[in-house]
Amino acid sequence: xxxxxxxxxxxxxxxxxxxxxxxxxxxxxxxxxxxxxxxxxxxxxxxxxxxxxxxxxxxxxxxxxxxxxxxxxxxxxxxxxxxxxxxxxxxxxxxxxxxxxxxxxxxxxxxxxxxxxxxxxxxxxxxxxxxxxxxxxxxxxxxxxxxxxxxxxxxxxxxxxxxxxxxxxxxxxxxxxxxxxxxxxxxxxxxxxxxxxxxxxxxxxxxxxxxxxxxxxxxxxxxxxxxxxxxx
Amino acid sequence: xxxxxxxxxxxxxxxxxxxxxxxxxxxxxxxxxxxxxxxxxxxxxxxxxxxxxxxxxxxxxxxxxxxxxxxxxxxxxxxxxxxxxxxxxxxxxxxxxxxxxxxxxxxxxxxxxxxxxxxxxxxxxxxxxxxxxxxxxxxxxxxxxxxxxxxxxxxxxxxxxxxxxxxxxxxxxxxxxxxxxxxxxxxxxxxxxxxxxxxxxxxxxxxxxxxxxxxxxxxxx
Numbered sequence: 318x319x320x321x322x323x324x325x326x327x328x329x330x331x332x333x334x335x336x337x338x339x340x341x342x343x344x345x346x347x348x349x350x351x352x353x354x355x356x357x358x359x360x361x362x363x364x365x366x367x368x369x370x371x372x373x374x375x376x377x378x379x380x381x382x383x384x385x386x387x388x389x390x391x392x393x394x395x396x397x398x399x400x401x402x403x404x405x406x407x408x409x410x411x412x413x414x415x416x417x418x419x420x421x422x423x424x425x426x427x428x429x430x431x432x433x434x435x436x437x438x439x440x441x442x443x444x445x446x447x448x449x450x451x452x453x454x455x456x457x458x459x460x461x462x463x464x465x466x467x468x469x470x471x472x473x474x475x476x477x478x479x480x481x482x483x484x485x486x487x488x489x490x491x492x493x494x495x496x497x498x499x500x501x502x503x504x505x506x507x508x509x510x511x512x513x514x515x516x517x518x519x520x521x522x523x524x525x526x527x528x529x530x531x532x533x534x535x536x537x538x539x540x541x542x543x544x545x546x547x548x549x
Numbered sequence: 550x551x552x553x554x555x556x557x558x559x560x561x562x563x564x565x566x567x568x569x570x571x572x573x574x575x576x577x578x579x580x581x582x583x584x585x586x587x588x589x590x591x592x593x594x595x596x597x598x599x600x601x602x603x604x605x606x607x608x609x610x611x612x613x614x615x616x617x618x619x620x621x622x623x624x625x626x627x628x629x630x631x632x633x634x635x636x637x638x639x640x641x642x643x644x645x646x647x648x649x650x651x652x653x654x655x656x657x658x659x660x661x662x663x664x665x666x667x668x669x670x671x672x673x674x675x676x677x678x679x680x681x682x683x684x685x686x687x688x689x690x691x692x693x694x695x696x697x698x699x700x701x702x703x704x705x706x707x708x709x710x711x712x713x714x715x716x717x718x719x720x721x722x723x724x725x726x727x728x729x730x731x732x733x734x735x736x737x738x739x740x741x742x743x744x745x746x747x748x749x750x751x752x753x754x755x756x757x758x759x760x761x762x763x764x765x766x767x768x769x770x
Contacts, residue, residue: 341621341622341623342618342621342622343621351572351573351574352623354571430665430669434626434629434630434666434669434673435623435626435627435630437666438622438623438626438666439623441666477712477713482713483712483713503661504661505660505661505662505712505715505718506712507661507662507663507712507715509663511663
């Protein structure tokens with residue numbers, strides 16, 4: 318079992334202003350947008366409030382079987398539903414990952430919210446982009462490990478999306494490295510720190526990675542679908 | 550006076566809080582919602598007129614633009630901030646009954662859920678539309694909703710959830726409230742929700758944005 322933890326630098330995760338504006342809904346971000354100064358000031362402060370931690374566990378080769386659900390050493394591990402299972406064909410191992418910006422980031426948002434809702438929203442948006450970026454970097458690391466094992470990777474999937482019930486976060490958390498025991502799962506399956514993402518990536522010699530798009534899933538209110546539609 | 554009321558509505562729509570506020574850049578150094586409201590009060594304009602003919606039209610226009618996808622959350626937030634600045638001057642008139650609120654709204658993010666930006670925007674839009682809002686915050690249990698309803702039984706309830714698991718908590722809260730207060734209207738909001746879901750759990754409606762909720766509440770008066 319491979320167990321890796323990373324401390325990505327805050328700088329490696331910082332989004333540029335245009336990305337932040339797009340995330341906020343603006344389809345054609347202008348260089349001199351009226352929010353640019355506020356965003357720039359906020360970006361300068363991010364490092365003080367961020368403690369990025371990301372890591373994954375890669376289950377042993379051939380320990381996973383996929384049929385209508387995911388079996389680990391012949392015992393039921395996850396039931397992500399037919400949409401995700403259709404993407405996990407030929408998977409023989411799994412990487413289970415988590416990335417978080419840390420608790421200080423949540424406290425920062427909470428504090429600023431009392432004074433300036435607009436800046437709190439800017440911080441929240443930056444945080445969402447940073448934690449996604451952390452998972453992108455984690456995905457690269459998982460791909461490299463898979464290459465060493467002569468395996469390929471699927472897309473990443475998280476409980477709560479593509480009709481995978483969020484309750485399965487509990488099973489997922491049991492598999493996470495001990496370094497992450499400070500990340501808590503609420504009874505509602507909400508993670509704290511709030512700016513955290515957990516999920517799985519399937520691995521296998523004969524895995525075919527299909528580009529991620531919303532045709533997999535018919536959840537009309539999914540934030541990814543709404544975001545894609547806004548970008549059109 | 551009419552001109553000033555119109556200027557106030559524009560200041561709120563554009564998010565011009567006061568003379569020193571940096572937003573929007575093209576109105577830098579010009580008077581904002583605070584100054585216009587102050588001048589109107591000095592001219593003995595009735596506070597109710599300031600609310601209904603100055604503040605509410607501004608919030609209404611920006612709310613509609615948001616619902617239509619013309620502006621985004623930042624514009625709503627700065628408009629709400631401008632409205633709040635004007636509202637501080639009207640507060641004494643709300644307290645002494647010179648301005649009557651449209652009614653009471655109890656609002657909260659349901660138990661298990663800590664997301665509150667969307668809920669806070671709804672609070673600000675409803676306050677700007679003349680409602681008295683009791684914000685119970687996040688992670689609100691059904692017991693807390695009930696306790697607040699016992700205190701303000703004539704209120705409307707608004708609930709928010711951003712997680713699929715807390716949608717189940719929402720169902721429990723709606724059922725409990727409807728058992729104790731069958732006449733109380735309960736409205737829902739939050740990204741993963743739909744009108745079908747609201748119908749299914751016995752709520753009185755789902756609204757995808759604060760403007761449509763505000764319009765519905767006012768239309769039902």
